[in-house]
Every structure is written in structure tokens, then in C-alpha cells.
Amino acid sequence: MGIRSTLLGALCCVVAAACGDDAAQPGDRAVGSTPPGAPPAALERVVYAGSNWYGHAPAWVGIEKGMFAAAGFDVEASPFGSSPNRVTALENGNAQFASLGEVAMLEAMAEDRTDFYWIGNQDIAPGAEGLVAIGIERIEDLRGKTIAVNVNTSVHITVYELLKGAGLDLATDVEVLRGNDSAIVDLVRSGEAQAGIIWEPYYTKLREIPGAVVLGTDMDTSIYERFKTMTGPDMICASKEWVDADPARAKRLFRAYFEAVLWCRENPDALIALIAQHVNEDEAKVRPVLANFKWLTLEDQAVVMSDAMLFGQAQVASEILVRMGLAKKVPDFRKWTRPDLLAD
Amino acid sequence: MQAFPRTLPPRRRLLLGVAGVLGVIVLWWALTFPFFTETVTRHERVATGEIVTRTHPVTGETLQMPVFDTVERTESRHRALVNPPALDTPGNTLRDAWTLLTVERPGRPTLLTHMLRSTLRILLGFLVSASVAVPLGIAMGLFPTLRALVSPIISFLRPLPSISWVPLAMIWLGAGELQKLAIVFMGMFAAALIYTIEATIKVPPDLIKAARNLGASDRQLLWRVLLPAALPNIVSGLKVVVAIGWTCVISAEIVGTQEGLGALIWLSKETADTSAVLVGMACISGIVLLLDLATTRIERHLLPYLFLRERGS
Numbered sequence: 147m148g149i150r151s152t153l154l155g156a157l158c159c160v161v162a163a164a165c166g167d168d169a170a171q172p173g174d175r176a177v178g179s180t181p182p183g184a185p186p187a188a189l190e191r192v193v194y195a196g197s198n199w200y201g202h203a204p205a206w207v208g209i210e211k212g213m214f215a216a217a218g219f220d221v222e223a224s225p226f227g228s229s230p231n232r233v234t235a236l237e238n239g240n241a242q243f244a245s246l247g248e249v250a251m252l253e254a255m256a257e258d259r260t261d262f263y264w265i266g267n268q269d270i271a272p273g274a275e276g277l278v279a280i281g282i283e284r285i286e287d288l289r290g291k292t293i294a295v296n297v298n299t300s301v302h303i304t305v306y307e308l309l310k311g312a313g314l315d316l317a318t319d320v321e322v323l324r325g326n327d328s329a330i331v332d333l334v335r336s337g338e339a340q341a342g343i344i345w346e347p348y349y350t351k352l353r354e355i356p357g358a359v360v361l362g363t364d365m366d367t368s369i370y371e372r373f374k375t376m377t378g379p380d381m382i383c384a385s386k387e388w389v390d391a392d393p394a395r396a397k398r399l400f401r402a403y404f405e406a407v408l409w410c411r412e413n414p415d416a417l418i419a420l421i422a423q424h425v426n427e428d429e430a431k432v433r434p435v436l437a438n439f440k441w442l443t444l445e446d447q448a449v450v451m452s453d454a455m456l457f458g459q460a461q462v463a464s465e466i467l468v469r470m471g472l473a474k475k476v477p478d479f480r481k482w483t484r485p486d487l488l489a490d
Numbered sequence: 491m492q493a494f495p496r497t498l499p500p501r502r503r504l505l506l507g508v509a510g511v512l513g514v515i516v517l518w519w520a521l522t523f524p525f526f527t528e529t530v531t532r533h534e535r536v537a538t539g540e541i542v543t544r545t546h547p548v549t550g551e552t553l554q555m556p557v558f559d560t561v562e563r564t565e566s567r568h569r570a571l572v573n574p575p576a577l578d579t580p581g582n583t584l585r586d587a588w589t590l591l592t593v594e595r596p597g598r599p600t601l602l603t604h605m606l607r608s609t610l611r612i613l614l615g616f617l618v619s620a621s622v623a624v625p626l627g628i629a630m631g632l633f634p635t636l637r638a639l640v641s642p643i644i645s646f647l648r649p650l651p652s653i654s655w656v657p658l659a660m661i662w663l664g665a666g667e668l669q670k671l672a673i674v675f676m677g678m679f680a681a682a683l684i685y686t687i688e689a690t691i692k693v694p695p696d697l698i699k700a701a702r703n704l705g706a707s708d709r710q711l712l713w714r715v716l717l718p719a720a721l722p723n724i725v726s727g728l729k730v731v732v733a734i735g736w737t738c739v740i741s742a743e744i745v746g747t748q749e750g751l752g753a754l755i756w757l758s759k760e761t762a763d764t765s766a767v768l769v770g771m772a773c774i775s776g777i778v779l780l781l782d783l784a785t786t787r788i789e790r791h792l793l794p795y796l797f798l799r800e801r802g803s
Contacts, residue, residue: 230760253761257575260530270548297748298760317595324753325665325745333746336664374548390531446547448555454546471598472761480535486560 189220192399195232195244196223198425200346200436201269201380202245203417206424208406217402229299230254233383237261242388243399248378249299252464255477263389264482265382265400266447267456268407270375271346273438275301276363277308278352279341280334285312285361292321294330294339300364300378301343303466307367307377317470331355346435347427373459389484397487404444404488411441447488515580522579524568533560575762586765587772590754599749605773607749609781611667611742612735615674620728623679627686628720632712637687644680652677652738656745665746670739677738678731685727689720722796729785736774 192214196202205223208214214221226232226241229250235241237259251264282288285308295305306316314320323339325332331351334342341361342352353360364376382403389396410417418436422429442450450456460479467473498506540557570579578586590601599607630637655673663669693716701715743752751770758766789796 228760230762234762250760257762259575259762263533298757317598322748323665323746324748324757329660329665329745332660333665338664338666338746374546440547442547445544448542448544448557449546449553452555454553455548471595481532483535484533484560485535485558486533489557489559 189215189218190395191220191222192243193235193241194221194223195226195235195241195246197225197227199380200421200425200432200439201271203421203424204268204403204406204410204441205245206420207409207417208403210420211406211409213402213405213409214399217398219399219402233259233262236383236385239385239387241385243382243384243403245380245382247300248381248460248463249303249467249472251381251383252460252467252477252479253298253473255479255482256464256467256473256475258477260482261386262482263384263386263484263487264479265384265484266404266488267375267379267442267450268382268404269410269439269441270379271435271439272365272370272376273363274349274435275304275343275345275376276349276353277305277341277343277361278334278349278355278358279361280337280355280357281359282340282361283359285309285314288312288341288361289314289319290321291340292323292338294323294325294333294342294344296326296330296344297322297324298472300376301345302470302472303369303377303463304362304364304367305343306466306470307369308362311362311366311368334358347431350431350435369459369462372462373455375455375459377463379456379459384484389487393484393487396484400487401444404447407441408443410439411443444488451483451485451488518577518580521572522570522577524570526569526571527566528569529564529566532563532565534563535559536561575764578765578768583765583768586763587769590766590769601754601769601773603749604751604754604770605777607747608736608739608743608751608774609777611670611674611739611750612732615671615678615738616728616732616735618671619675619678619682620731623682624686624724624728627683627724628690628717630683631687631690631720632716644683647676648680648684650676651741653741653744656741659742660745669746670742673742674735674738677741678735681734682728682731685731686720686724689723689727690716692723693719722793725785725789725793729782729789732781732785733778736778740774 194202194205196205202223205221209221209223224241226235226244229246230253232241232244232246233250233254236244243265245268254262255264277285277293279288279291282291288309293305295302309316309320316322323333325342327344327348328351330339330342330344331348333339334352335355344352352358364370367377369375369377382400384396384400414436418429418432421427421436422432425432452458457480461476464473464476464479468476535558538557538559541554542557544553544555545551546553574582587601592600594600626640630640652673655676659669659672659676663672697715697719698711701711706715739750740752740755743750744756747753751773755767755770758764758770
């Protein structure tokens with residue numbers, strides 16, 4: 147009887163331990179990973195919505211180098227597919243903060259979706275997306291041709307701008323073939339599209355197709371010329387409900403996040419190794435992509451989140467989205483910002 | 491009065507159908523009508539009056555930047571049980587449908603173009619799959635050896651959802667019309683084949699025996715007995731296959747096209763335009779209904795004896 151009770155008790159403990167982790171919800175207090183040497187503390191579980199794109203590196207750094215744990219958070223970086231999915235994850239409380247593409251953010255704002263905040267912008271990586279054609283030397287020669295585009299994303303604005311700069315209209319002068327990520331490469335390789343536009347790492351694959359000619363990148367757009375930023379940079383956003391519940395807690399999280407951004411800027415070689423390990427890619431392939439990155443720290447945010455940079459850029463990008471029929475109106479995006487969370 | 495009547499008078503059936511549809515619309519309206527008022531906190535960005543010196547992170551130039559803080563304000567807003575983008579009101583959805591139908595924008599196909607493109611893809615896929623599946627199905631129904639040979643392959647293909655063919659079809663055929671035709675074909679083919687085999691096997695053996703006793707040749711048995719007897723079930727099966735075709739075309743239109751109801755639905759989902767998604771779905775149902783009416787007419791033409799029997803019963 148005694149042995150049976152002991153075994154039963156042990157079994158219950160094992161089951162409880164196995165179920166316990168799954169049952170934990172964001173916001174629960176849990177003992178998470180702590181930096182080496184630091185005393186274990188009760189950490190608050192927070193979900194970060196991301197993907198495998200290198201722009202999510204500060205979240206990975208914050209987790210691995212202990213910035214979040216030092217601030218009292220056990221951050222879990224979860225993949226949430228495309229940027230629109232990440233906006234939804236913030237709105238419905240599946241994630242507390244996320245990095246996502248500006249186009250998805252502006253479109254959600256244009257739909258008056260107010261359940262998230264726009265906190266800041268952690269990086270710009272100009273030159274990481276480009277228009278590549280096969281056997282065509284000039285953008286002007288794309289008239290009547292087919293371009294493979296990941297529509298409703300930053301590259302959609304980039305190709306619109308590049309064509310406009312060459313006197314072409316994306317809606318009437320070329321045929322747009324819709325695809326995403328690797329499909330863009332396949333469409334161009336198979337000859338169904340004579341040109342394609344996509345970001346890294348697919349941009350490199352596009353350039354590797356025999357006869358490929360780079361016709362332009364996001365650095366050749368009027369947006370870059372005016373605001374020194376891309377057509378749709380990565381944005382840091384947060385769940386409104388989570389922030390409003392305890393703004394001081396949110397402030398602590400974003401200070402830790404931007405500490406991780408600073409680490410990214412100050413440790414380029416270590417960052418390459420960390421990213422390569424995280425995305426299971428050769429360091430040699432990560433290095434050239436990362437060379438384009440400029441990490442924007444907490445101190446930079448005053449300029450970044452102003453008319454001189456992103457506010458000016460977001461206004462122009464929103465107007466383009468409305469012209470393309472992808473957004474119903476230009477949103478008053480300043481209403482989604484929380485400068486107090488980044489203040490000293 | 492019968493406890494479980496098998497049919498209803500046509501007028502009553504129509505009235506009940508209309509009542510059912512109206513019921514759904516009223517429920518939709520009730521869910522999306524802003525009955526409630528809630529107080530929400532808004533945060534307004536205000537300049538503190540302080541100016542700080544900052545360096546532009548890209549150009550390196552020195553800038554004098556105003557410092558901003560956040561002021562909290564509360565305001566009331568009207569809310570429904572379900573709010574956009576989860577679900578818009580019936581009125582807004584109808585307005586969006588009208589815009590999609592009538593407003594032509596360069597590079598943005600109208601609703602009619604979307605509907606025509608998807609319907610053409612389905613009809614073409616249906617023609618190709620039926621023209622392969624029906625003869626093969628009849629042959630498999632007639633010859634057990636062929637059935638034993640092909641059935642394991644069909645058993646493997648049958649459970650595969652059409653969306654699972656998208657990656658392979660893209661690698662093998664690109665993302666053009668051929669890929670879309672292939673996905674629609676693969677989705678429809680297995681179902682059409684199985685319906686045809688079943689219809690052929692289920693031809694009453696007495697009919698075959700009687701024809702043989704009356705001295706029918708193999709050719710006469712096939713054309714005068716087997717096919718007419720199997721055709722009603724084959725046609726019923728093919729009507730179901732046309733509806734299956736819609737799940738296939740929506741998968742096929744994920745990539746490589748701007749035109750088609752699938753493209754409209756996928757793109758609208760990305761922009762959280764629920765109204766357009768609902769309009770796309772309603773169009774699919776509408777087209778399936780029209781195709782169903784059209785196939786019933788063809789059925790009446792091909793199999794008039796079935797309808798005579800129906801009238802007579």
C-alpha cells in the first residue's frame with residue numbers, strides 16, 4: 147500500500163510538473179531564465195510575437211543575454227506568421243509586444259483598430275529589399291511586363307515608388323503577380339514574371355538567378371531620399387490592454403528591449419553568431435544582410451518618432467496605401483504612440 | 491396532420507426559407523449594432539515645451555527635438571457585441587459589396603472580374619477532371635482487375651486537401667494558370683472518380699442479367715443499359731464535385747493571381763477587410779447556387795425520364 151501510494155504521488159507530481167508549464171499564461175508569475183550569476187527571481191511571463199527575420203534579433207538578445215530577466219520578465223519569442231497576424235495577436239492578448247511591418251500597422255490604424263500601441267522603431271535596414279529583373283536593364287523597359295510582388299507589404303510600396311520614379315504606374319503599366327517570400331523567386335525563375343521584388347534572404351536568391359539585374363532597391367525611392375528610412379520598416383508595437391494595465395511595467399519592458407538594441411549595435415560580430423544560431427543559417431550568409439542594419443536605440447527614438455523620420459515617412463506611406471486601395475484612409479497615427487513609455 | 495411530413499407545400503417552403511435568411515440578418519444586425527456605451531482611456535501626445543539636442547541616427551546631423559509626454563483622457567464610445575474588424579454591420583458590408591461591384595480602380599479587379607475568373611477556373615478544371623474521371627470510373631466499375639490496380643492510388647490521393655497540392659504544383663508548374671488548373675483538377679478528380687465507380691457498381695445486376703438474356707452484346711449492354719442506369723448517380727456525384735471545386739480554387743488563388751474570389755478573400759484577410767471576405771464568400775455561395783440550377787436543367791435534358799418519374803410519384 148505504502149509503495150503504491152508513493153508511486154501514485156510521484157506520478158501525480160510528474161503529471162503536475164508536465165502540465166504546469168503548458169498551463170502558464172502570459173502575465174502569470176513564473177520562475178524564468180535568469181542571467182548567469184543573478185539570483186533567481188519571480189519573473190512575469192510575456193509573449194513577444196515575431197518571426198525568423200533578423201529585425202527580431204533584439205528580442206532574442208534580450209532573452210539570451212538576460213536584459214528581460216533583469217527587468218523582471220520571462221519573455222517567450224513566438225512565431226506569429228505575417229505582420230497582420232501579429233497585429234491581431236496584440237489585439238486579442240495572445241502577445242504583449244511584437245515587431246511587425248509598418249504597412250500592416252498603418253492598415254490596422256486606418257481601420258480604426260485601437261487595441262495596440264506603436265512604441266518605436268528598432269532598426270532600419272535599407273537595401274535589404276530590391277527589384278530584380280531577368281534580362282531587363284532599365285525600369286522603363288518593364289512596361290507591359292509582369293512583376294511578382296508580395297502585395298500589401300513594404301515591397302509593394304517600394305515597387306510603386308520605383309516605377310513612379312521611372313514614369314510608370316504600377317496599376318496600369320505592368321501586370322502584378324501576387325506571391326510571397328520564396329514564391330517570388332519561383333515566379334521569376336520559372337519565367338512567369340519578368341521581374342520580382344522581395345526582401346532578404348529571398349532577395350539574395352533572386353539575384354542569384356542567371357541574368358538577374360537589380361533595377362533598384364528601397365534606397366532608390368523618394369521615401370528614402372526624404373526620410374532616410376525604408377518604405378516599411380520594422381515597428382515595435384504593444385498590446386494596449388497590457389500597457390494600460392501597468393504603464394510602469396511596460397516602461398520597464400521597453401527599456402530592457404532597447405538595452406538589447408544597444409547591445410546589437412555594440413556587438414556586431416557576436417550578434418551575427420547569435421542570429422546565425424537562431425535562424426540556423428551560415429554566419430557568412432547573415433553577415434552581408436546585417437551589414438545594412440542600423441540599430442536605433444532608446445536615445446534615437448526622439449528623432450525616429452518625429453516628422454524628420456518616421457512620422458513624415460508614415461504619412462507618405464499611408465497616402466500611397468490609400469492611392470493603391472490598400473487602406474481606406476490616412477490614419478492619425480500619432481494617437482497610437484506612447485512617448486511616456488520611452489521617456490527618461 | 492402527419493407527425494413527420496416528408497415535404498412541405500412550395501409556398502410554405504419558400505416563406506420558411508426567407509424567414510431563415512431574415513433571421514440570420516437580424517441576428518447579424520443585433521450582434522453588430524452599437525447598443526452599449528463604454529468609457530475608454532485615450533492617450534494624447536503633448537509637447538512638454540522642453541527641447542533636447544539629438545543626433546539624427548542616419549545623417550548624423552544635430553537636431554533640436556521637442557520632448558513629448560502622454561496625457562491620459564477618457565472618452566465614451568459606442569460598442570456592439572461584435573465590432574469591426576471581427577464583423578462589420580450588414581449595412582456597411584452591403585455598401586462595400588456595392589463598391590467592389592461598381593468601382594473600377596486601375597490594378598484592382600471588380601467583383602464581377604473576380605467571380606468570372608474563379609468560375610472559369612472551376613469549369614475548366616471540372617471539364618478536364620470529369621473527362622478523365624468518368625470514363626476511368628466506368629472502366630473501374632466494370633473491370634475488378636483495373637479497380638484493384640488503381641484503387642490504392644485513389645485511396646492515397648483522396649484524403650489530400652487541395653491546399654496540400656499548392657507547394658508541389660508551384661514547384662512543378664509555376665504559379666500561372668496551369669498550376670491553378672492542376673490544383674482544381676487534383677481536388678475534383680478523386681471525388682469524381684469515386685462517385686462514378688460507385689454509380690457503375692450499383693447498377694442493379696437484374697438489369698444486366700435481363701439485357702444478357704435478351705441477347706444484348708457488350709457494346710449494347712454498355713450504351714443501352716449500364717450507362718443510362720449509372721448516369722443519374724454519376725450526375726449527382728458531379729454536382730457535388732463542382733461544389734468541391736470551390737475549396738480547390740480558393741487554395742489555388744493564394745498566390746500568383748490578383749483575380750479570382752480566392753485572391754479577393756486572401757488579400758482582404760491580410761488587410762483585415764472582413765466585409766470583403768464576407769462578400770467573397772457570399773459570391774461563392776451564389777455562384778454554386780446558380781451552377782446547381784444550371785446542372786439541374788442539364789440533368790433534366792439528359793435524363794428526362796428521372797423527372798417524369800418524379801412527377802409521376
